[in-house]
Amino acid sequence: MRILVVEDDADAAAYLVKGLREAGHSVDHVIDGATGLNMAENGGYDAYVIDRMLPQMDGLTMLEKRREAGDETPALFLSALGEVDDRVSGLQAGGDDYLVKPYAFSELLARVEALGRRRAPSNVTTKFSVGDLEMDILSRTVRRGGRKIDLQPREFRLLEYLMRHAGQVVTRTMLLENVWEYHFDPQTNVIDVHISRLRGKIDKDFDTQLLKTVRGAGYTLSDED
């Protein structure tokens, strides 16, 4: 993926750029909103990572201008402001995701990669498959190896999210935000338990484990090892 990082904090940016490059992405970095806007106008990016508070032009304004110009490149806001209202204003400015500082790099990487995937027309797809696991959104059925698997509504949404992001790392916070729509961190490992329930239903009687734990980051649904 080609990623534009707009971040004025030199240390944070160096860390971010290095990490994204190591993950195999091509990264351009600028330190203020005005330059960021110029770079973005040249086009060709798969995702923007924008700090909310920037010199000259703040991140919200920069993205608003791009959105007005019809640019639909997915964007992730980084911000020290993490309350509900702040998130709402970020999303209203055209942001697709919102990550509060300080964050773990694995969290950011997972979210940026999930954004890149969002561009693919997967939103209108109604059938997904990973290995021999198949999901039909319209009839709300899940089969593995031709055998029907019964899921609770929430389990279905959880699996749907994992299927839409198959092959990518999905963090616990991403699941909590997207499947349950909460933005706080429960101290109990509630998500892990839900995942292990789901795993019990889709992986238990099969040789290949599709729903894998990625240590220190989250989970991934994939049929590769």
Added chain:
Amino acid sequence: MAEERQDNSRKGSSRLFRLVRTTSFRFTLITMILFIISVFVLSAFVYRATIGDAIGDMEDQITEEVAALEQVYERAGYPGLRRVIGLRSSSYNARGSAYTKDALYILIDPDNRQPPVRDLSQIPPEALDSENIVEFSYERITASARNNILDPDKIEMRYGIGGMRRMYNPETRRQEAIVFVARDITDLVRIREAASDVFVRMAGVTFILALVVAYFSSRAFLARLDDVNRTAEAITAGDLGKRIPLSGAGDEFDALGRNLNSMLDQIERLMTGMKQVSDNIAHDLRSPLTRIRNRLESAVSEPEIDYKTVVEQTIPDVDRLLATFNALLSITRIESGERYGTMKPVDLVALVEEVTELYEPAAQDAGFRLNVDLQATPQVMGSRELISQALANLLDNAFKYGRTSEEGVEPTIEVKVAPRVGGGALMSVSDNGPGVSPIDRERILNRFVRLEKSRSTHGSGLGLSMVTAIARFHNGQLSVGPGLPRHEDKHSLDQPGNYGLGIRIAFPPAPKNLFEMIKIGNQKG
């Protein structure tokens, strides 16, 4: 001594000056002045309708009479005029005038060929300049004083109006006569004078009264205001516990005092919270930081050490510190009440269903039975996110500390939603764990407080104080009390030790009109 007195008098005058500058003083004064003006306007109106009209009528009579006398002169010449006026004049005609006795005439023949008519000693000088009707004053000797003309006390000052006309011989163009026709208006003038006198006195009395009323009302006003000022000064000087005294009269000053007091309460609460936080930061954050520092230091000094292991051990510590800071920030922001934009009608039953659904598997895994008791409840005004977080914190808490240690008793957590008597809703989380002694119940809501026995477990000690903040944000009431009975068989109310912990949030009823608005909005949509 003298200096002091001077100082005192200066103080006195500055106090008076202050009094004069108060709103109530000015207001009273302005009201009174407006009152005086309106009385003046009213009096002017009444004057015009009565005395003014009467005088006006007389002026018309005089004008007409002068015109009539002119015609008499034209037809009958001076002698005719002399005869007609003589008949009308009271002084000339001893039997009294055919006209009223108030009618006064002067007729002068410039050549003095004929005797004049003089009801008045002379034509008033103000009438000589023009042919307009003028008001004048004259002296008349009263009937009893005819013998003593010089006695000034017997001379009566009287008032009249009159008009003068010079008559010319139509042929010779010589001036042959001067006629002055007047009416005595002394009675009207006396009434007018009395009225204006009353008006002036009334205005004066009103003004003095206004000054007095304004003085006293502003003094009362200032006294109440001084209470507020003194309190503010005391608080600025550092006495945060000071509050504005209320008179109990239930007036707007009491309302102001109450509002300011509740604002001060909030400020004091924040200050106390702040102080507590800094105390507790020293206590609770310093130790993990010290631990991290020691570990890093020993990693540097010891020659054969696996850095990776050290770093991996350190990251969770740092994460926990970050979580603590984030929680602190959130609490501060919730307590400062910044997020009113997120208040919406919330269906508590649906909210609790969602959160318990999220926690159910974890509860089962941890060996808890999660009972959910949901009764139909009116919606509350609030933030779904915050109330969910409060419930999540309470459940986290119950998982952590609510595990029963009794043999053969199933660890149970009960989440309950019920309507509140008198409107609003109740949400509670109870366990049948070891419970908290009544002495510690209030204390566990404070920041960073973890009871001694729980010091060893993980957790920031901020979960419950966040719940408190969220409850307060919703104008709700958080209470800590007994939870579920610890033993099914022997529960008695008088032994609090037989119960687990129960924490309850009472939400106030949502404002009615807002709900109506939302309902209407929904119907439209």
